[in-house]
Amino acid sequence: MTRRSHIPLHEAFATARAAGGHAPSVLGSRPWIIGGGGDRITLGADPDKRLDVADPLAREPVLSCGAALYGIRVALRALGVRPEVRTLPDPDRPALLAEITSAGEADPGSTDRRLYAAIERRRTHRGLFERALSDGAVLRGLGDAAALEGAALRQVTDPDRVRSLSGLVTAAEHLHRVERPGTEEQDRWVRAQGDPRAEGVHAEDFPAPGAGAPVFPERDYGRVTGLREARGTEIGTVALLTTASDDRAAHLAAGQALHRVLLTAADAGYAAAFHTQPLEEPLLRAFITERFCAGEHPQMLLRLGRPAPEDRVDQGPDDLPGGVSGIA
Known part of the structure; x- marks a missing residue:
């Protein structure tokens, strides 16, 4: 069977598997297993990439897998396939997050x-x-993108509230640096300059010391020595991605919403920076839920803005290397 794109079905699914692998992921770890064959794709969480110290409930890997799922879906639709998706299809196999098959032809818009x-x-x-x-x-488009995937994108505009969120990021980062016992867990994903592995956080993607956004501190990767010069002056637009519930289904939906928001932003020439530190501290996350999210559950804290021209790379994916896929 062929579709309007004239690509055989098995080739469309192979392309979609590859597209899923270019999703953003926690620490650039790519914590998914994308399998299947022919006109079927399976998406599972890789148990070897869990972050037991930073994320004992495995929220962030499921969110990352949700981002991969959206990449698969949008690739299939662009190639003329209407994807049929079953999420959490087998209660006896909790690591299996989704199965994707063809529901027929699609007319990609x-x-x-x-x-x-x-x-x-x-x-x-x-x-x-x-x-x-x-x-x-563009902001309305990003909000619509999140809503289409069952989430909400909440822009934080009040300067005092922005400062409060910045303070929570700073506090969480301090806690992680002085109290968290699992530095080896994070070090596993640190990549030195020139390291050819696609997974992880690479020195080439990190600002040089003092060149970051001090009011929203980056995660301390220890052995990473940033290389990029400071090229901006604005912290960007601060937003929270939230969901009404906080179970695995919600985390999977949040990942799909996140990727849709990021691709919508990229299409308009904008990028996002992530600050997950306070969402990894249960008390701080509960505080953000109550004070900033009207009782909904925060799944991602991000800043959005226009990168400086030198940072607008157009090379092929792979990243969170070149910065493509990391949720830090």
Whole structure:
């Protein structure tokens, strides 16, 4: 069977598997197993990539797998396949998060094609931006993108509340540096300059010492010595991605919403920086839930903005290397 794209079905599914592997992921760890064959894809969580110290409930790997699932879905639609997705299909196999098959032909629209094309352009940003995301139409589009996947993107505009969130990031980062016993867990994903492995956080993607966004501190990767010069002056637009519930289904949906938001932003020329530290501390996460999310559950804290021209790379994916896939 062929579709409007004239790509055989098995080739479309092979391309979609590859697209899923370019999703953003916690520490660039790519904690998914994308399998299957022919016109079937299975998506599972890799138990060897759990972060037992930072994330004992495995929320972040499931969120990362949700991002991979959205990449698979948008690739199939762009290639003329209407994906049929079963999430959490087998209660006896909790690591199996989704099964994807074909529900027939799709007539890809311009949005499908643009978001698929944005997979190779999207990069995780670290440091400051050239300017914040202030375009109302783009912001509404990002909110719509999150809502279509069952989440909400809540922009934080009040300067005092922005400072409060910054303080929570700073406090959590301090706790992690002085109290967290699992530094080896994080060190596993640190990559020195020139390291050819795609997984992990690479020195080439990190701002040089003092060149980051001090009011929203980056995670301390210890052995990483950043290389990039400071090229921005703005912290960007601060937002929280939230869901109404906080179970595995919600985490999987949040990952899909996150990737859709990021691809929508990339299509418009914007990028995102992530700050997960306070969401890894139960008391701080509960505080953010109550004070900033109207009782919904925060799944990601991010800053959005226009990168400086030198940071707008157009090379092919792989990243969270080149910054493509890391949720830090």
